[in-house]
Amino acid sequence: MTELSPARFNEQAAAALKDAPLQRALGNMRVGFIEKRRKAAEKLPEFEALRDAGVAIKTHTLAHLDLYLEAWEQKVVDGGGRVHWARDAEEGRRIVLDICRAASARTVTKGKSMIGEEMHLNPFLEAHGIEPVETDLGEYIIQLRRETPSHIIAPAIHVNKEQVADAFREHHTGLPPDRALDEGPDLLAEARTQLRDRFIAADVGITGANFLVAETGSSIIVTNEGNGDLTQTLPRVHIVLASLEKIVPTLEDATTLMRLLARSATGQEMSVYTTVSTGPRREGDPDGPAEYHVILLDNGRSDLYGTEFQEVFRCIRCGACLNHCPVYGAIGGHAYGTVYPGPIGKVLSPALMGIDAAGKLPNASSFCGRCEEVCPMRIPLPKLMRHWREEEFGRKLSPAAVRRGLGLWAWAVRRPALYRFGARFAIAGMAFLGRRRGHLKALPLAGGWTAHRNLPAPQGGTFHDLWRRRKSNRRRDRR
């Protein structure tokens, strides 16, 4: 498989549109998530007020981020945990490796973590002789398939159950060939059995964090499967991967965001497991890890504070913008070629990778605005995509043909009389060509349009010309 890249967005999108199993899988998503979110939001009269409160919490926290990080760090240390700061992915990977080596780790279980994806942690651990085992069912499936997540909360949303069965048969040695793996429950039972042994054997457990709580020095993970809890409790060492913006001041603040998270993500009232973890095993605790580490990743984020892009750090990774995005719904997540797909990815990826690398993404939006409408944190995603387009245009990174076309257009539009003069001829020509059918099937320079649709023919004559004629007729009639 060629490495996915945002530079090849167009080709990857074209391939996705022709991928029949993917299209079938995306069909499931479009009905499920959207309807469930709508019902969950309608069922809670305070939902809009909670969104406002969520925005206020994050806005306050981001404005005092340095101070909250320090307060949180102090609490972690007081509770016997350790905080590791990482400027970039490479530094983050090194810290993980050092902790694993100190623990003489051979296998590592992992709960779902987008920061882990951002760090490209799995290939790195494998290269250093440590086996990472993804434990979220979706992550486990795509790990077997050697893929990356295609959705931030439903990583295997692009996979059909037949493909899951194939992956299990290929990788689960000792699986009897006659064992039925036709239905979801068969597959779930098989994964549960396989992973149970891995949970117990793991030396280190790595999870992400949905929130970090400054008041108590805690990390919070939210899962439906319970894999995160098994991951962080059974091994001797627990590593939390988090980024700067995960911090919230108090448990009450985390609660407000929790009330928004599951409803926006899956339409659940609450996810099944929300675990607040504070430090390592206490004296008298019969279980739990002996070591608790948090790796705090920057990876380009601190550069965006104080800029118009800061609003993106309100994101709580619910995935609602993906679920409601018609572009994501058409092509799925892999076509984006980035860790974060969908609208949030279109804003975040250029920040993490550079606009020269990810510039295609913020352009690939019809600006329908549905992402902003459903974003629980009211992030103005289209506006931020437009800011990236401005950055790209300003640095002359957009294609030359586009720049020339825009330049000509802007020059003409600012001269309405001249513009009208030119338009009159273009329109008359097109109207003539389309007069019999009412549309054109092809037109030079309009291949992007006419590849898939006919071009409605102009009625003939511009409104302004006709209007002028009507006005002079009226004047004449009055005389």
Add this chain to the structure above:
Amino acid sequence: MPASPTASPAESPTVALFVTCLVDLFRPSVGFAAVKLLEQAGCTVEVPSAQACCGQPGYNSGDRESAQAIAKGVIAAFEGYDYVVAPSGSCGGMIAKHYPELFAGEPVWQPRAEALAAKTHELVSFLVDIRGMTAVGSRLEAVCAYHDSCSSLREMKVQAQPRLLLQSVDGLALRELEAPEVCCGFGGAFCVKYPDISNAMVADKTADIAQTGADTVLAGDLGCLMNIAGKLSREGSKIRAWHVAEVLAGVEAPPIAQAEAPGSRGGGGPGDGP
């Protein structure tokens, strides 16, 4: 919302019609329909000649400078009227929502942009919300699906108003799409920059329209309509497409992308009308 009693001057405000570039070039009949409806609503309509485009193509392509230059021209041409009305949520939204953003922090232009934004409206919502129109006198034998354009729906809050007026059209029955809040895939330059993705989106939309059993699709934005009608036409569908203003004012032109209006006289230039 009732007719605004504070509309000033209340009795017969002067409305500047922002024609929009697509209506100007492709479908003048929409412009004439808008004029007719505005006059029915007691407005005096002017069409400032110093207008071409609202600047959105530049704005959405990251060319802020061009967009600002164009916007300044629009502000200067339109700020002297009581209201600015566009038969489009997209162009209306550009002026009403994005012009102030475009000039944020500029001491001279921001207040002027805000003042213009405050009196700029999408046509149908203007008729209902500001002028208190509740019915029209037109007639069309049709089963209609109404497509909410994204900018009308989200930026200009147009949703109930067209449905209210369409219910008063004699002979017209309304059907709702299964996913009325989903984009049709037009998106301005998006549809030519990302034709395959746009095609997948518009194919979903035409399928949704077809499953309602409607024989006609209406919308308040010509961009969406050209996209949808162009796709329907390519698919060989008989479903007709008109701008909502044309139907509210009384249809005088063949459906979009079709040569003749079934059962009506074809071709007659709307400019020759009364």
Add this chain to the structure above:
Amino acid sequence: MSAREAILGALRQRLDRDADDGAGAKAVAERLSAHGRNPIPQRGQLDRAGRIGLFEDYAAEADATVARVAAAGDVPAAVADFLKRHNLPANLVRAPDADLDAIPWDSQPTLTLEARKAEEPDAVSVTAAFGGVAETGTLVLVSGGDNPTMLNFLPENHIVVLWADRISGDYEAQWAALRERYGEGALPRTVTLVTGPSRSADIEQTIQLGAHGPRRLHIVIVDERA
């Protein structure tokens, strides 16, 4: 420069911290100690009976089963009932929790219970909840010597005993109760909010119960304290 100094330094510069005269630090300290409340959904703000009823409704909606008993003495029968209904073995592992110690398990001679942490392949566990939240039918489970965490996750069947007087309308009341028990700014190693049994929709967006945690969650609500 350490990564810590580099990151914090960049943030301080971006946020113009030097210029704020300590106002930022004051705002942060106040916020951390005030535990200010954000909007709280009305639906949980009910009297005791209403809260219990709402808890039962939402727990059931999340696919938990609920039994309600008058007193601690009735718990063993409710547990035996649950086991019989699902044809489960009668040997259980339970948390060494004082409230559970006080339950007269002997009243159901078929039951055998071991008080210890969970191990493979324990099939059924019994733990005691710190509290319950009516708003979403959510259990509040805390770790400690008396409630080993893995009892909540390893066995396929999880029975939780919840005293009705610990059911609050909202989560905020539970945080207040935790602060009362563990102190300001302090928590047990884990506080887990549990809403229904484990599930996954990762295969074709179809929800299936019992992904890695319990397939069944049975909540026994006890009305009266002994």
